Amino acid sequence: MKRAISSFILRLFGWTVVVDVPDYPKCVICVAPHTSNWDFFIGKLAYLSIGRYAGFMMKKEWFFPPLGSLLKSMGGVPVSRDRHTDMVSQLVEIFKSRKRFSIAITPEATRKANADWKKGFYYIARDAEVPIVLAYIDYKDKEVGIKKVFMPTGDVEKDMRMIKSYYKSFHARRPENFVTGL
Template structure:
């Protein structure tokens, strides 16, 4: 029922399409980009539910105030304390190892502004948990979200990050000027 409602809203009401050519892994990290607007969260949640999958997401803790915090936690949100150096990567790896199923979406830019220095926590989580990274591109110009590639982290972060960034090269965020790949 949830999938049907989300698919109706995503496709019929909003007019978005979905391209999915990756397996439905029991456990994975979802690397979603470009992230240039708060609408990405809602479009992304509709997309993932419309294809019959689930995913949590990470978001800065400042958004988890009442009553939004209740909604975001219900949607699968995990608050991130960006000013503190915590062992978030290690904590999530442990959670993955304890879970039968685990999908977590992370935006590598770590902000809605142009940031050529992508965060690498998503990579280290996948590497440490030995799970794939599913690349999901959000394209407002084409009104399409694509999940056409995944990779198993090799440990060669420079090589893998280059491959990840190249995947996102042609996607257009809602505000393209706020998306930066940095050095490839």
């Protein structure tokens, strides 16, 4: 039912979803560009429309009652921006303890322009030994795509350049806020 409703809502607003990768039991989903709160809703609907489920990371300030309970039921993982928390290790443990777990992460970590993408998603995938699925939300073409899979090589700088390069051709809702730094 969720799948049909999600597909209907996306089609109603003119969005298409293109998927060329398998449904991995475990993966980190890197989502970019991220310049608007609408990215969350469109991305979540798109993933549900193809019958897949993924958790997502969101700053802990959004997890207040009653919204916090709803976000957690949808797969939300509250993230503290406090440097004393080790989110990478926590998520790696979740990956190791479950047969099936996927989490969507926006490496820009903000809706403002940020060329210094966070690398936590990369380290989580590397340490959990799971693939990174590269997903995009392109507002110009009204397309959500999941077309490329990437396994971290361990060369963080080289891999991050490749990942950022992949996203250069996609159009954010607010293009002035999307930068890769390349």
